[in-house]
Amino acid sequence: MEKQRLIYHIDVNSAFLNWENKRRHEIDPDAPDLLAIPAAVGGDSAKRRGIILAKSPVARAMGVTTGEPIAAALRKCPTLTLFPPDFKVYTANSAALMELLSSYSPALQQFSIDEAFLDMTKTIHLFGKPIATAQELRKRIKRELGFTVNIGISTNKLLAKMASDFRKPNLCHTLFPEEIPQKMWPLPVGELFLVGRSAKARLSLLGIRTIGELAHIDKALLCSHLGSKYGTTIHNYANGIDDSPVETEEPENKGIGNSTTLAQDITEFDAACQILLLLSESVGARLRRAGHKCSCLTVECRDNDFRNFSHQMTLNAPTNTTSQLYDNATHLLKELWNGAPLRLLGLRATKLDEPAYTQLSLFEDPGSKKLEKLDSAVDAIRDRFGAGAIKRASILSADMPAEKKTKKKPAP
């Protein structure tokens, strides 16, 4: 008989917005609480990165969803206040959170930039009762780190994660096995971890709309429609079954990639190659910093109809140099591209070898010079291809609220 575990799932409420909120309150303690008003973090529409990355619970209540175009969000919620993303801020806050969490248990698994699992089984006795301890942790994060979290409490990761998704923000919830019928089974099946758009549609054909209905369907029937591996997984999940351990070791990277939506569609091969050069530089730099070489390279394209194409090749010899990445990438693009206007270009390096033991950073700073070079190259491309977009952006900015980025552009 296995011992019952105690698992917490910690989830930063509307993480990017919450961290933006913290930043603003450090500057002005009287600033409004961004989680209490219609607010969101989103990309730059002028650069065609205009989607919602995080939204306040208030915005959510007005129908705003993560991933939707900003324009659509504004139609639902005209008073929505938008903020640009700042990943340096997010990384720093994430690190501070993980540091604090690690003082509660060594069994800590960072699941994403804003989520973590804590296995409290062996350490809860140092703190107190499970629910009271989670409440104290929640308050401590708010007091010491300046942002709010939800904490889900249960006996495995799946149930803890489902629990942390209950009412937000700044709350702790339990979802112990005996609470499953009341708290989890009535939920729409799409809210179950790993049930996305496609699975939801196929389950709908089987008449399954809630997690409870999924929990009770014959497993063999389910597997015959969704495959035995996936079918078994979500059937177990719907019944609250998950034996996976909290993984302390961080998994080794399987690949390193970089992709970018272009401010303007590209139609010229040479222009596409210049983007590939930038991507090669950044992927190469990350490979070198990690001490990896790759044996497989993939070029990914998205055309202006949002169709995706990719081409990959196994390399003759493992590499991490910009020039070899670039040479192979251009070759792949030549085979792949039919000339349709490109909205996105991406480059991904996979089949990574074992990291070399010599770390570049001991001998040189791999960052500064190359990043400077990359930055200047990015600027050059932007100047070269962004002219139309910049003109459009400046027109747009005329009837937009303040704090628009001012772009300086040398005379053509």
Next chain:
DNA sequence: TGTTGAATCCCAC
């Protein structure tokens, strides 16, 4: 018969 590679799809955040 089984593995590997390539292209696509799916999912989470």
Next chain:
DNA sequence: CTAACGGTGGGATTCAACA
């Protein structure tokens, strides 16, 4: 009002080539 739609990464599936 299904578009004004990101970037990163892991995994599954399908098919062809190959052993």
